[in-house]
Amino acid sequence: MNRVLAVLRQPFVLDVRALALLRVAVAAVVLVDLAVRATDLEAHYSNMGVLPLHVLYEHNWNPYELSIHTSSGLWQVQAVLFLLAASAAIALLLGYRTRLMTIVSWVLLVSVQNRNPLISQGGDDLLRMLLFWGIFLPWGRVYSLDSRQQPPPTSLTTCSAATVAYVVQLALVYWCTALLKSGVEWTQTGTALYYALSLDQILLPGGRLLYPYPELMRGLTFATYYMELLLPFVLFIPWRVAWWRGLFIGTLVLFHLGISLTLFVGLFFLINWASLPGLLPPAAMDWLERKLVPRARRLGTRLTQWRTGWQWPAPTWRSPVRVHLTAHIEHAPQSVKLLRAVRNTVVGVLLVYICWWNFDTVTSTRLAMREQFRWLGYLFRIDQHWGMFAPAVFKDDGWYILEGTTAEGRKIDLNRSGAPLTYAKPAAVVSLFPNDRWRKYSENYLFVSNAFMRPYYCNYMLRIWGENSAHPRLKQLEVIYMKEVSLPDYKTTKPSREVLCGCAP
Template identity: 70%
Template sequence: MALLRVAVAAVLLTDLAIRSTDLEAHYSNMGVLPLQVLFEHNWNPYEFSLHSSSGLWQVQAVLFGIAAVVAVALLLGYHTRLATAVSWVLLVSLQNRNPLISQGGDDLLRMLLFWGFFLPWGRVYSWDARKRPVPTELTYFSAATVAYVVQIAVVYWCTALLKSGAEWTTEGTALYYALSLDQVLMPGGKLIYPYPELLRFLTFATYYLEKFLPFVLFLPFGVRWWRLLFVGVMFGFHIGISLTLFVGLFFLINLASVLGLLPPVAMDWLERRLVPAAQQLRPHVAARLAPWRARLAGWQRPVSFQISSSMEVSAGMRQLLRSVREGLVVGVLVYVCWWNLDNIVNQRWTMKEPLRWLGYLVRIDQHWGMFAPAVFKDDGWYILDATTTDGRHLDLNRRGQPLTYDKPESVMRLFKNDRWRKYSENYLFVSNAYMRPYYCNYLLRIWREQPGSSPLRHLDVVYMKEISLPNYKTTKPTREVLCGCDAASE
């Protein structure tokens, strides 16, 4: 659980670092989703967001900075439970600010923090642990540990059960179609793409792995070996995904999520190799810090105080509070399982809308439909066709180079990061047509602000649509103008 805490905190910091490069574009009123548009089209009345308190990117920067400091505290295990709660609140707030760039990994990261609040993942390998005696028992069981294990299993069960298309269940062509999507194709995917039989085998392997492997987490015998098998297979599985498909932080979040399943035998092996090395470094670090500690001690004024309290919590009261906590976790776990079953079972067992407010409020809502029920066949690339005042056509998606309709060598490289790729995916949907002018005008403004940029008269956001067909064939790309805007009306 300590490794789980450290990994989750590291992912949080990585996520903040990536998102911080688009403070204005994704989180301010000068970007692609101003607050009034968010509240009109993407807001649920039960949601909350501190990030929606202002449309200034400077305010977003302050909130990002606070989130980073708290994530470091979580990483170090400093006031762990408080750091977990604050990190969860700030993460929910951030995700609610711009749902157009969210993906499945964000749901999992949010849930890891939620369940982590009820776990003692700061009990060892933490700053807090320095003030407490070494635990006499390093195994732990509670409703929260059950919830954590069930949550991991539910992720894979649901994504498998939602994969109901023939590409997954009978044809075995799902991975072929996934690697046909140039927007997510990585170099590793290019290597295996020409081998249809290999892709067919990997498709069925993925489907049955997600469907059946989680059962080993609940076997009552050989627990340590089953857990090692699960963690090892999932590490290989998600590293393989990261080498073949452009999924952003999705694979890192999934790698972090299974670390809490490592059995004692794995931790003993790690301690024998890592802890002695850390202990050898400790005297050298202490020697370097000694002069600074002495200087700080000279600056400090001696202050003595004593706080006494006659308030004591009896053993019976502690047991009552523990029982209330366990009952709360069990209730939430049942709610989460019901939510996940909603898209799988028949209408008779569907969760009614009046019961969904809790999921929206604390963001335990989740959906694991990765490439489900089937893989998209629609593919293509964006062209930002800008017309200059002297009649030339430039492609802003290629840094103002002369316009060409030729397919780029790597479509994936046209995206700054996975957040922009997800935004562009949502940009295509007719239901999201309201968001198109804001992106178009944003592009015009940032182009105009670049030194030496050619003055523009008009911009068309063009999508070159290419549909993937069986047997390594595609349709002829067709030009679709999704949005157009004039520089004068910006």
């Protein structure tokens, strides 16, 4: 029995060095995310922007959600919170008070996501969950400032409820993504990628190269669907674990590289890449240490000697090539063992809850989660939905025109820096968006259910335009959407002009 259990637990045995790389990757992406968000402090997070607090509370607020960023409508307060989040992320990257900084980073990430849900995308859910599970993972045990104050680990591998949760979470992302793709474009006709690349709002140059080849796109559509559906199973094969993990990592690195070159999805591909290092097997980490650690140590020695005269410490464990890598429970006091048992129990319960939540998103059965149980998911933001291009790809496409009328009666387009008005399609529609947050906002702007948000965007753009004395004064601004529906066989409907909102000074 013990031998069987030892075999079954192999898929969940992780290298603590790989978990350290996971920590660094996640912290780095959090910093990039903050940098992108910080370019729109006033627009997205203040009362002077597109979603004032009273509008958020009236239309987009869940009473179980919490947000420190809603404590003030001033962009200056938001800037302070962003600096705190960046400081915590840097500390997490360096491994300084790792568990505390993981909690702080998670709290502030949840807070900023709750402040403006109109600009959120699927990758935000994954980034949030990586930090959440990181609270319970030993990802600060090595390659961290904290490790200098600890004795060397007796084993470089670990297995716990948290490692199970991390592996299962990665599988859920792709399983649910595939199961939610129920449209015929994914399962029968294979035209999903054709319609995705027909969306000018997200089309990148790499997508333009693929677009003329319908059979290639059809093959890639089915390859994507079945890869997402079947690939996660390899994470649970208890034999040749390192080989299967290598297949999983390599396939997804190439998959998300392809997405990043063809579709404008913001940080989605980076977040997915950042989720993978924790799966690196011991053999891979041994190779990386042999190649990278001596170079890093030599660089660190030069820098620290130059600044303080401090010497880089000797390795805290024997060469990993010679360490016997096996899951090991260190000798610990009874209180520590009790704490570990409680932690594993809590993580196990949360994992079952999350699996139940995901099961509910892809099925309609008697086992569906009732509303009275959802408060826990909203409170800790472990709610998740992996409906990327699901159940089918949008057919409605188009581009925005901010049609301004000057005091002299001239028509200009604020979306093109005040150029003379034209209804012709831009050469690159995707270039109209400063970043993916604005692209996602514009997508939500179209929905009738979000009509409440339209005047705030219109008035914000009118105010920003008027603050520049070099701009001509406007007497009216209309937000126009030139709607163009994608049809089969490289056809589209004639663009139609839709006035979404109008405002005046």
